[in-house]
Amino acid sequence: MNESTNCPACQSEHAYQDRDLWICPECGHEWSTTSGAEATAPAEAGVRDAHGNALADGDSVIVMKDLKVKGSSSVLKGGTKVRNIRLQDATDGHNIACKIDGIGAMNLKSEFVKKA
Numbered sequence: 001m002n003e004s005t006n007c008p009a010c011q012s013e014h015a016y017q018d019r020d021l022w023i024c025p026e027c028g029h030e031w032s033t034t035s036g037a038e039a040t041a042p043a044e045a046g047v048r049d050a051h052g053n054a055l056a057d058g059d060s061v062i063v064m065k066d067l068k069v070k071g072s073s074s075v076l077k078g079g080t081k082v083r084n085i086r087l088q089d090a091t092d093g094h095n096i097a098c099k100i101d102g103i104g105a106m107n108l109k110s111e112f113v114k115k116a
């Protein structure tokens, strides 16, 4: 295995490895060899709608199917536009908190809405 690793900063051939870091003695640049390390930016775990669009606080969404409103006999009709959503951590998947005219505060699952 001839791993000729040149310094990505100055192209020096004298870079040496120290654990999982490479160090260039000429310019002092250090970089990681762990492949994909630069791709490990914290995953955007954000809330996404049914089409995979990222949602944010204050967005408007459209409900895609009739949803029963918990604790009441009302049904939130598919096609209803919900304004000013608020994202929340939810263990049960109801990651959108919102207020709907005629129904009141309720929680929605992002998979049943699309960004308006």
Ligand SMILES: [Zn+2]
Pocket (backbone or CB within 6 Å): 007, 008, 009, 010, 011, 012, 024, 025, 026, 027, 028, 029
């Ligand atoms: Zn260098």
